[in-house]
Amino acid sequence: MFELPVTTIEGPELFVLEFGDIVNYFTVYTAVLFTFALLFTILAIISRPERQVDFAFGGDAFYTKDITPGQFRFQRFMALACGMATLGAMMSGDVFNFTLFCSMVGITNIGIVAAYRNRHVLNAAFQYGIVAMIATVPLFGSAAIILATTGTLSMWELFGPAIAVPLVAKIFLVLGVMGEGMAPFYVAKAEITRAPGAPYVLMIHVSSLLLFLRVVEIVISM
Amino acid sequence: MEGIYAFGLLAVFASIVIGFWALVRENDDLHRILLTDLAEILALALIALVATDLAEALILPGLVVGISELMAISEVFLVREGLVRQPDRMLQIEVMDSAPGLLALALVGYGILLSGFSGGAVAGIGVIFYFVCKGHDERFALLETLSGYAWAMWIVAFFIFMLLPQYWFFGVLIAGAAILLKVAGKMSLVGTMRGGANV
Numbered sequence: 001m002f003e004l005p006v007t008t009i010e011g012p013e014l015f016v017l018e019f020g021d022i023v024n025y026f027t028v029y030t031a032v033l034f035t036f037a038l039l040f041t042i043l044a045i046i047s048r049p050e051r052q053v054d055f056a057f058g059g060d061a062f063y064t065k066d067i068t069p070g071q072f073r074f075q076r077f078m079a080l081a082c083g084m085a086t087l088g089a090m091m092s093g094d095v096f097n098f099t100l101f102c103s104m105v106g107i108t109n110i111g112i113v114a115a116y117r118n119r120h121v122l123n124a125a126f127q128y129g130i131v132a133m134i135a136t137v138p139l140f141g142s143a144a145i146i147l148a149t150t151g152t153l154s155m156w157e158l159f160g161p162a163i164a165v166p167l168v169a170k171i172f173l174v175l176g177v178m179g180e181g182m183a184p185f186y187v188a189k190a191e192i193t194r195a196p197g198a199p200y201v202l203m204i205h206v207s208s209l210l211l212f213l214r215v216v217e218i219v220i221s222m
Numbered sequence: 223m224e225g226i227y228a229f230g231l232l233a234v235f236a237s238i239v240i241g242f243w244a245l246v247r248e249n250d251d252l253h254r255i256l257l258t259d260l261a262e263i264l265a266l267a268l269i270a271l272v273a274t275d276l277a278e279a280l281i282l283p284g285l286v287v288g289i290s291e292l293m294a295i296s297e298v299f300l301v302r303e304g305l306v307r308q309p310d311r312m313l314q315i316e317v318m319d320s321a322p323g324l325l326a327l328a329l330v331g332y333g334i335l336l337s338g339f340s341g342g343a344v345a346g347i348g349v350i351f352y353f354v355c356k357g358h359d360e361r362f363a364l365l366e367t368l369s370g371y372a373w374a375m376w377i378v379a380f381f382i383f384m385l386l387p388q389y390w391f392f393g394v395l396i397a398g399a400a401i402l403l404k405v406a407g408k409m410s411l412v413g414t415m416r417g418g419a420n421v
Contacts, residue, residue, distance in 0.1 A: 110295065123302060126298045129294060129298060130295065133258045134258055137261055140266075144265075145231075
């Protein structure tokens with residue numbers, strides 16, 4: 001019943017989930033991405049926070065930081081929400097739903113970063129939050145322009161040869177996803193890489209990588 | 223029609239350029255939050271330019287996402303600047319000690335009579351007034367329970383619409399009562415927004 005018009009990039013579809021006119025699907029490509037996101041979400045669920053060792057300068061002394069799982073409850077929850085949003089973005093068959101999942105990834109990334117009570121980390125979270133918020137302008141803008149010019153948001157229609165998506169909408173979509181998936185750059189800048197809580201911070205990197213991969217597929221197929 | 227759309231698009235793009243230019247020039251972090259909120263509205267304007275029923279349906283999620291991001295970064299800003307403090311009782315007015323019970327009762331009663339969304343708003347204002355005047359310790363559990371029941375009623379009504387369409391009137395009644403509870407509960411939370419131990 002549903003046939004993807006372009007199968008050169010992502011391979012044939014494996015599974016189709018139909019909600020009215022919103023049709024979610026897996027192809028070989030997105031199924032791999034989905035599995036990857038699922039794997040890291042499960043890792044965030046089952047793993048305990050890392051335990052860091054600090055070495056004292058000029059001697060053999062070292063001490064281990066005492067970290068309980070309770071300290072990272074909020075971060076773990078945010079990492080889970082981030083994983084769920086990434087899963088949604090991977091299997092979404094509707095451009096507007098994709099943009100919504102992207103901005104949800106952005107919000108949860110702010111949450112993951114902002115869980116530390118450290119001024120530098122909070123500063124990085126704030127700057128990233130501003131970028132993520134501005135990025136919703138091109139993100140939703142692209143969806144709106146696509147809807148206005150082609151009359152549909154469904155990827156099943158947009159991927160077909162009959163509909164030409166304007167270039168400005170594609171550029172906006174890429175710009176928006178770049179802004180929402182910008183978190184790893186801010187994380188690298190912050191002291192967060194030295195703060196404890198390793199498995200949850202990973203989710204930021206995984207989600208932004210997967211978002212980039214998916215948006216490349218969407219933009220090339222359109 | 224095409225010409226109007228192109229003209230509107232041009233106007234929004236010009237506004238986006240102006241807004242981003244202002245963001246680049248601004249140094250004060252609080253002002254930058256406010257400017258990003260303004261920029262967010264341009265995204266809604268872009269969606270609104272589509273000018274169909276679908277655009278109307280898309281604006282709401284866009285707005286919700288924008289507001290939640292705004293709340294997240296303003297919370298980060300507050301914590302970073304250390305602006306979180308516990309307020310003590312600010313208002314001391316005689317009427318606020320004597321009137322709330324009766325007034326809240328009248329408003330909630332009238333709200334139940336109105337029913338639906340507007341009834342929920344009226345009843346909610348009654349409950350806001352009560353909480354503002356009387357304090358709100360220990361009442362969150364009640365609100366949460368109420369809200370949960372309203373949600374469950376909504377789902378039940380939804381299933382009635384889907385599975386037993388011939389009982390639609392029953393479904394409408396349940397959904398109307400649920401939205402009354404829901405709006406009243408949500409609005410009454412506004413009355414408790416003064417800080418405190420369990421907020």
